[in-house]
Each structure stands twice: as structure tokens, then as C-alpha cells.
Amino acid sequence: MSEIAFLGAVEIGLVYAFVAIGVFLAFRVLDFPDLTVDGSFPLGAAVAAVMITSGIDPWTGCLAAILAGAVAGLVTAFLNQRFGILHLLASILTMIALFSINLRIMGRPNVALINQQTVLTPFYGLGIPDYYVRPLVIFVLVIIVAFLVARFLASDFGLAMRATGVNAKMARAQGVRTGVHIYVGMALANGLVGLAGALFAQTNGFADVTTGIGTIVVGLAAVIVGETLFRPRTIVLALIGCVVGSVIYRVAIQFALGADAIGLKASDLNLVTAVLVAVALILPRLRGRKATT
Amino acid sequence: MIRVSGLDIVFGKGTPLEKQALRGIDFSVPEHEFVSVIGSNGAGKSTLLSAIAGDVLPQAGRIEIGGVDVTRSPTAIRAGKVARVFQDPLAGSCGTLSIEENLALAAARGTKRMLGLAITRNRREMFRQRLTELGLGLEGRLDDQMGLLSGGQRQALALVMATLAGADVLLLDEHTAALDPAMAEFVLDLTQRVVQERKVTTLMVTHSMRQALDHGDRTVMLHEGRIILDVSGHERSNLSVEDLIQMFRDVRGQEIDDDSLLIE
Amino acid sequence: MLKYLAAVAAVGFLAIPAKAEDVTVAVTAIVEHPALDAARDGVRDGLADAGYKVGENLTFLYESAQGNPATAAQIARKYVGDGPTVIVPISTPSAQAVVAATKDIPVVFTAVTDPVGAELVKDAAMPGGNVTGVSDLSPLADHLALIKEITPDAKTIGVIFNPGEANSVTLIEKLKEFAGPAGYEVVEASATKTADVQQAARSLVGKVDVIYVPTDNTVVSALEAAVKVAEENGIPLYAGDTDSVPRGAIAAVGFNYYDIGLQTATIVAKVLKGESPGSIPVMQAEGTNLVVNPGAAKKMGVTIPEAVIKRANTVVQ
Numbered sequence: 001m002s003e004i005a006f007l008g009a010v011e012i013g014l015v016y017a018f019v020a021i022g023v024f025l026a027f028r029v030l031d032f033p034d035l036t037v038d039g040s041f042p043l044g045a046a047v048a049a050v051m052i053t054s055g056i057d058p059w060t061g062c063l064a065a066i067l068a069g070a071v072a073g074l075v076t077a078f079l080n081q082r083f084g085i086l087h088l089l090a091s092i093l094t095m096i097a098l099f100s101i102n103l104r105i106m107g108r109p110n111v112a113l114i115n116q117q118t119v120l121t122p123f124y125g126l127g128i129p130d131y132y133v134r135p136l137v138i139f140v141l142v143i144i145v146a147f148l149v150a151r152f153l154a155s156d157f158g159l160a161m162r163a164t165g166v167n168a169k170m171a172r173a174q175g176v177r178t179g180v181h182i183y184v185g186m187a188l189a190n191g192l193v194g195l196a197g198a199l200f201a202q203t204n205g206f207a208d209v210t211t212g213i214g215t216i217v218v219g220l221a222a223v224i225v226g227e228t229l230f231r232p233r234t235i236v237l238a239l240i241g242c243v244v245g246s247v248i249y250r251v252a253i254q255f256a257l258g259a260d261a262i263g264l265k266a267s268d269l270n271l272v273t274a275v276l277v278a279v280a281l282i283l284p285r286l287r288g289r290k291a292t293t
Numbered sequence: 294m295i296r297v298s299g300l301d302i303v304f305g306k307g308t309p310l311e312k313q314a315l316r317g318i319d320f321s322v323p324e325h326e327f328v329s330v331i332g333s334n335g336a337g338k339s340t341l342l343s344a345i346a347g348d349v350l351p352q353a354g355r356i357e358i359g360g361v362d363v364t365r366s367p368t369a370i371r372a373g374k375v376a377r378v379f380q381d382p383l384a385g386s387c388g389t390l391s392i393e394e395n396l397a398l399a400a401a402r403g404t405k406r407m408l409g410l411a412i413t414r415n416r417r418e419m420f421r422q423r424l425t426e427l428g429l430g431l432e433g434r435l436d437d438q439m440g441l442l443s444g445g446q447r448q449a450l451a452l453v454m455a456t457l458a459g460a461d462v463l464l465l466d467e468h469t470a471a472l473d474p475a476m477a478e479f480v481l482d483l484t485q486r487v488v489q490e491r492k493v494t495t496l497m498v499t500h501s502m503r504q505a506l507d508h509g510d511r512t513v514m515l516h517e518g519r520i521i522l523d524v525s526g527h528e529r530s531n532l533s534v535e536d537l538i539q540m541f542r543d544v545r546g547q548e549i550d551d552d553s554l555l556i557e
Numbered sequence: 558m559l560k561y562l563a564a565v566a567a568v569g570f571l572a573i574p575a576k577a578e579d580v581t582v583a584v585t586a587i588v589e590h591p592a593l594d595a596a597r598d599g600v601r602d603g604l605a606d607a608g609y610k611v612g613e614n615l616t617f618l619y620e621s622a623q624g625n626p627a628t629a630a631q632i633a634r635k636y637v638g639d640g641p642t643v644i645v646p647i648s649t650p651s652a653q654a655v656v657a658a659t660k661d662i663p664v665v666f667t668a669v670t671d672p673v674g675a676e677l678v679k680d681a682a683m684p685g686g687n688v689t690g691v692s693d694l695s696p697l698a699d700h701l702a703l704i705k706e707i708t709p710d711a712k713t714i715g716v717i718f719n720p721g722e723a724n725s726v727t728l729i730e731k732l733k734e735f736a737g738p739a740g741y742e743v744v745e746a747s748a749t750k751t752a753d754v755q756q757a758a759r760s761l762v763g764k765v766d767v768i769y770v771p772t773d774n775t776v777v778s779a780l781e782a783a784v785k786v787a788e789e790n791g792i793p794l795y796a797g798d799t800d801s802v803p804r805g806a807i808a809a810v811g812f813n814y815y816d817i818g819l820q821t822a823t824i825v826a827k828v829l830k831g832e833s834p835g836s837i838p839v840m841q842a843e844g845t846n847l848v849v850n851p852g853a854a855k856k857m858g859v860t861i862p863e864a865v866i867k868r869a870n871t872v873v874q
Contacts, residue, residue, distance in 0.1 A: 001638070008634020008658070012627060099749065103720055110649055110723035112676030114657050131634075156397070156406040159390075163398050166387040173346065173385075174454075175372030175402040204630045205657025205676070208650050209721045211626040218627070233438070250631065257620060257635050269623055 009254035011135040013247030018196035020242035023219030025189040031165040039098025042212040044197025049111040049207035069194020073186035118202035222246035300354035316518040329505035332515035373403030376455035385451035388440030399454035445476030581641035599818015607826035666690030667821040670724035681839040715765030719775035751779035758786035791858040
């Protein structure tokens with residue numbers, strides 16, 4: 001694997017680390033199986049791309065992408081909390097609605113950003129090659145966001161959110177308004193996914209309505225790979241696991257792409273993903289069995 | 294402290310499984326009183342507790358806590374005044390959170406939860422002190438996951454959690470029923486101690502007539518959604534378990550065939 | 558440069574036929590389907606005609622992104638890292654991912670409908686930079702003329718397309734521009750995934766006189782579903798690409814994707830010989846290849862005029 005290909009995989013892994021953290025918040029912290037992300041990722045990309053092409057500052061575009069993603073999460077939470085629609089179903093409804101909404105936002109299925117000012121533009125031309133600049137900038141953003149999320153989950157409010165996911169009845173008995181925490185958690189999770197979409201569009205030169213396909217699988221794969229590696233008992237470790245898991249997932253894909261020699265083809269990628277996640281799920285059991293025998 | 298009037302609760306209203314759990318309950322508990330509640334299965338004991346806590350909303354009647362009408366307010370809002378310990382030791386705490394995280398959750402009960410750190414040095418000091426008083430050696434295990442503890446330890450911690458933030462009312466829902474006898478004894482003693490120290494108005498539901506008579510200041514018996522016995526003071530201190538069964542027969546005019554009432 | 562000089566010197570001294578220097582051409586497509594695969598094969602065969610043969614002096618790489626833009630981005634990074642002589646991305650998202658990933662390696666895109674709108678090049682006539690290629694914007698006026706010739710009474714045209722595909726949306730916009738003056742009304746039916754194609758086709762029954770399937774990746778992938786509906790209801794179905802005619806469309810005029818691949822290969826060969834991509838104008842896909850399928854026409858209740866059959870380059874039996 002070449003240096004550029006490796007750094008490219010790391011960069012895309014870091015972009016998807018935001019998705020992994022969002023998926024972690026929904027699935028693990030809130031225990032809310034949320035497929036909204038397949039829609040909120042391209043939503044973030046669409047909002048940021050449209051704002052950037054109309055001359056608005058790219059950081060503002062990222063912020064708007066976060067807000068748009070958050071609204072998507074709120075809609076799913078609303079369908080679930082207000083009308084009692086099963087979480088999975090509520091999130092699927094939001095996801096398919098977002099496909100149409102994303103098309104409306106962009107006005108067409110694909111908006112190009114190749115020649116636009118992005119959040120990365122100021123960092124190009126500092127003498128460092130572009131393929132270093134992108135992962136570095138994204139890495140710094142990931143660290144900032146992971147820190148903020150960890151700090152949030154360590155607060156009274158965040159702790160109550162975690163309790164909502166673990167034991168809602170107990171949480172309510174402790175005075176936690178679980179509904180509020182589900183709304184806030186879902187908004188936060190999808191806001192992060194929206195940011196990932198915005199950054200993906202800016203680092204890869206386009207926003208396309210099809211970019212959302214399989215986002216949830218990628219996010220879950222990253223979370224599970226991270227959990228297997230770190231077996232985290234603290235939130236900080238779990239978040240680091242999300243980031244590392246996401247990067248490992250992308251590097252594994254990159255490896256599969258370059259593995260013609262061992263007979264793998266691009267069309268085997270889905271199989272690679274499934275095997276990766278399955279191994280990550282099976283490994284802890286094997287280790288557990290060894291420990292007991 | 295607690296005033297319940299004309300409380301009617303019906304489950305599954307309008308369905309073939311409709312069941313009237315409470316029928317026009319009138320009941321009040323003055324401040325600092327410790328009331329034990331007994332009754333056979335399905336008598337409405339737990340429903341009464343759930344209604345006071347806010348988990349079940351009544352069809353008719355009114356519930357006041359500390360002079361405030363809370364009939365329609367949700368559990369989370371009442372939780373500032375009402376603390377609870379459940380029968381199932383797993384229900385009262387979060388197994389995947391650490392001991393200190395569980396305690397921090399309880400410590401913030403009744404406050405507005407904001408973005409301040411949940412586990413501060415002051416809180417940790419307070420937790421350590423309270424756990425030391427418990428005498429279970431848990432003060433050195435603040436970082437351990439709650440799920441690693443035994444049912445009895447979790448129930449003891451649930452009691453600590455219930456009183457951490459200071460509540461006006463403590464609701465105990467058969468909180469020793471799932472424990473082995475030695476641990477049940479320990480938790481009961483702890484309950485006695487906590488209630489006395491904290492001077493908290495307490496309702497304790499129990500299956501055991503012995504427990505009901507040995508603990509608290511007053512005993513209430515429920516049957517088919519009605520209060521059929523309410524004794525305190527002298528009358529109560531002279532009562533034996535046999536008397537209680539006899540009184541139950543007199544009031545109801547029927548044989549008791551529910552063994553669980555007799556369990557010691 | 559030194560190598561180039563050495564090669565020239567060798568030719569001069571030894572007087573053997575010029576053997577092109579070993580080159581690597583890396584091809585990637587967003588998804589695998591017959592038209593895009595045909596384009597890829599066209600590139601390979603076209604390069605062979607130009608003297609670049611797989612197994613001799615040409616390393617020919619190919620990766621499909623399986624319909625996933627994130628994978629397309631990873632393939633782009635892999636290629637840029639491998640440093641091939643030329644990268645040939647097929648379809649819009651693949652091309653955008655590659656162009657965003659390199660400003661140095663020559664890029665010759667193909668099967669992109671609107672390269673300027675996709676920001677691949679600033680100016681189709683003078684691309685500049687490291688990018689040029691072939692646009693596959695359909696010759697829509699020719700398509701409408703063919704529809705008029707075979708089914709003169711048709712007044713409304715139903716189009717099935719995926720509103721999520723950039724190429725298709727551009728096509729439909731252009732089609733409407735042409736349709737009005739030609740006296741046609743356009744009725745749209747959208748299918749966002751292959752499983753929706755049949756239902757989209759059904760939604761047109763009773764509302765349209767003919768169905769037109771543009772060069773849409775989703776719909777072309779599930780063309781048989783649309784053909785079935787057309788046959789059952791006796792609605793003539795036309796296609797935007799000739800590869801779809803043997804699969805059941807009545808007729809199509811224009812290019813097939815294999816020819817586009819061949820055309821792309823001529824640009825790639827120029828770049829391999831040292832021309833700068835930026836100085837090669839973006840080409841429009843060409844070919845007035847007429848393919849008809851009288852058998853399919855019969856099933857849809859239409860007889861193709863003898864004149865059209867005579868003129869056809871290929872008659873599917």
C-alpha cells in the first residue's frame with residue numbers, strides 16, 4: 001500500500017470517526033438503534049455543499065450541516081417519543097424522507113466542490129503535501145469533538161443520558177426526564193454525522209445523494225472494531241475506540257482494494273466488511289472461552 | 294406529608310383484562326412516619342406505591358406530597374421529593390455504570406442537571422464517607438461497575454442512593470424480597486437506621502407480616518384495592534402475627550388461603 | 558525525459574519498430590453494469606489498437622466502487638498513491654473523487670454527462686490542468702427524431718430515471734428543452750433503486766404513448782423490468798443507449814458505451830504519448846450507430862418501417 005493510499009484511508013477513516021461517535025451515542029449510550037444516519041450523512045454534505053457553492057464561509061457550512069443533522073435526529077426522536085413508533089422504523093422513515101429532502105436542498109443529485117473554498121483551503125500550500133494536510137486537519141477536529149463529547153458525557157446531564165440508555169425506569173426514578181435526553185442525544189448523534197458528511201464533501205470534492213448508502217454499517221463496524229480492541233470500560237476509551245476502529249476499518253478496505261495478489265476484488269468489499277465485523281464480534285467470545293478453560 | 298384521596302386506578306380499562314387495582318383509597322401519612330404496607334398478591338400494594346411515585350396515573354382521586362398536588366405530574370418531576378427502592382436489585386441502578394456514577398446520578402436527583410462535571414472531588418468524598426458508614430467495604434470500589442456487585446450490595450447501595458439527595462418521601466417496594474435471608478436482614482437493619490437518621494417519611498411494602506409489625510410506626514393492610522386495616526401505637530405494638538391474621542379474617546369474613554401472607 | 562530520449566535513441570540506432578514505453582492505465586467506475594463495463598472494455602481494446610497491449614507494455618488496472626462514493630474516494634487515493642501513467646474514471650462521482658485527489662496525474666474521465674457542472678473542467682474546449690475526457694450527453698434530438706419516425710402518432714413520452722443520478726437529471730432537463738419544440742409532452746417516473754423500476758414503468762401505463770429510458774445507471778440495470786411492463790401493455794420502449802436494444806428496447810440511435818470507451822482510448826493514447834490533458838478539449842461522445850430490434854417492436858405492437866431497418870447498423874434478430 002502506497003503512502004498516499006494509506007493516508008487517504010486514514011483521512012476517510014477519520015471523517016467517518018464522527019459517524020462512529022454518533023452511532024456510539026445512539027446505539028450504545030441511548031440504546032436507540034438509529035438508521036437516520038444513512039440520511040443525515042448526505043444531508044450534512046448537501047447543506048455544506050450548497051452553502052459553500054453560494055459563497056458562504058465553509059466553517060459556517062459545517063455548522064449548518066451539524067444543525068441540519070441534529071434536526072434530522074430530532075425528527076426521528078419525535079416520531080418515536082411522541083407517537084410511539086418503534087425506533088428502528090422511525091429512523092427508517094426519517095432516512096427515506098431525507099433522500100427526497102437532500103435532492104431538494106441540492107436541486108440536483110450531485111454538487112461539485114472541487115474548485116471551491118473549503119475548510120481545508122487555508123491549510124493547503126503551507127509546504128506540506130495535501131495528502132498530509134487533510135488527515136492532519138481532520139484529526140485535530142476529531143480530537144476536539146471527542147474531547148467535547150467525553151466531557152459532555154461526564155457532566156450531570158450526560159450521565160443522566162447514559163442512565164436513560166441503560167435503565168430508563170431507574171433514570172426516571174432519579175428524576176431524569178428521559179424524553180429530553182433522548183431528544184438531545186439523537187440530535188447530538190446525528191449532528192456529528194452531519195458534520196462527517198460536510199467534511200466528506202469538502203475533502204472529496206463532491207456531495208452526492210448516494211453518499212449515505214451503508215453509512216450505518218460503516219459506523220457500527222467502526223464501533224464494534226473499537227470495542228473489540230479496547231474492551232472499553234470508560235467513555236474516553238470507548239470514544240478512542242470509535243476513532244481507531246473507524247481508521248482500521250478504512251485501512252482494511254484499502255488493503256482489500258490493493259489485494260489483487262491474494263485474489264480479493266473490489267466486489268468482495270461487502271464480504272470483507274461482514275467478515276471484519278463478524279471477527280470483531282466473535283473474538284471476545286473466543287478469548288472468554290480461553291480464560292475459563 | 295402524603296395525602297391520597299379517592300384514588301381509583303384501573304388497568305386495561307375497556308378491555309377484557311380490565312382490572313380495578315385501587316378503589317377509592319383515602320390515606321394520609323404525617324411527616325416522619327414509617328408505614329408498613331401488607332396485603333395478598335394483587336391487593337394493590339405496589340400499585341399504591343407506583344401511583345405515589347408517578348409511574349401510574351389514576352383515573353380518579355388526588356395525590357398530594359408535602360402539600361402540593363402532584364396527581365398529574367410525571368415521575369421525573371416528583372423524584373425531587375420521592376425516592377424509591379425497587380424489589381428487583383437490578384432495577385434500581387445502572388449495571389454498566391460505575392458505583393460512583395450511579396451515586397452521582399442519585400446525588401443530582403431533584404436538581405437541574407447541567408453541564409457541570411458529575412463526579413467532583415466533593416461528591417467523591419461524600420460518596421466515600423457514606424459507603425464507609427455502610428460497612429460493606431465498597432468505599433474502595435467506587436470505580437467498579439455496578440453490575441459486579443451482589444443483589445444485596447446493590448440493594449444496600451440503592452438505599453444509600455435513595456437518601457443521598459435528601460428526599461421527603463421514601464418508597465420501598467418489597468426491597469428485601471429478592472435477597473437471601475442474611476442479606477435481607479442486613480438491608481432491613483440498614484433501612485431502619487437510614488429512616489431514623491434521615492427522618493424521612495417512609496412507605497414500606499412487604500410480604501412478611503413479621504417485618505410489617507417489627508418495623509415502622511404504623512401498619513396498613515390492603516385487600517382487593519381497599520384498605521382493610523390501619524393500626525398504629527398501642528394497638529399495634531400488642532399485635533402478634535396470629536392476631537393480624539385473625540383480624541384479617543374478621544374484616545374480610547373469609548379464610549386466608551394465600552400462603553404468601555404467612556411467610557416469615 | 559531521459560527515458561524518453563533513451564527510447565528515441567534506441568529507435569534511431571537499432572531501427573526496430575517503436576515499442577512504446579511500459580505504461581499503467583488505472584480505470585475505476587462507480588458501479589458495475591453492462592454499459593459502464595462496455596466503456597471499460599472499449600478503453601482497453603482502444604488502447605490495444607493504439608499499440609498499448611495488456612501483457613506486453615500496458616498494465617491495466619480496474620476497480621469498481623460497488624455504488625459507494627466513500628469507496629470511490631478510497632479507490633481514488635489508491636490510484637493516486639500507485640502513481641499510474643493515466644487514471645480513467647468512469648461516471649461522475651468516480652471522476653470527482655479522482656480529480657479531487659490529484660492535481661498532477663493525468664486524468665481522462667469518461668461517461669460523464671456534464672463535466673463542467675461537475676467541476677471536472679472549467680471549460681470543455683480548453684480544460685487546462687491535468688484533466689480532460691469524454692462526455693456522454695446523449696444526442697437527444699436524434700433520439701426524438703427516431704421516435705417520430707417509428708411511432709409518428711406518439712404525443713407523450715414517459716421517461717423513467719433515478720432523480721438521484723446527476724447524469725440523468727441533466728439529461729431530463731435537456732430532453733424537456735428539445736421535446737417542447739418537437740411537439741412532445743414529457744411525463745416523468747422516478748425509480749430511486751432498481752427494485753422500483755417496474756413500478757415506475759407501471760405508473761406510466763395509460764398516460765404515455767411511448768417510454769424512453771435514458772442512460773440512467775439504475776434504470777438500465779433493471780431494464781428488463783421496464784421492458785416487461787412495456788410488452789404487457791403494448792407501449793413502445795426506446796432506449797438512450799444501443800446496448801439496451803438487444804435487451805428488449807425497440808431501437809436506439811447513437812453511441813454504445815463500448816464505442817465511448819474506444820473514443821476515450823484515443824485521448825488516453827495521446828496523453829500516453831506525452832500530450833498534456835489540459836490542452837485536449839473534452840470530446841462529445843459520437844457515433845450514429847442505429848440499432849433496431851424488430852422482434853421487441855412486434856411484442857410492443859409496433860412495426861419498424863422498412864426504411865429504418867435498411868438504414869440500421871445492427872438489426873437484432
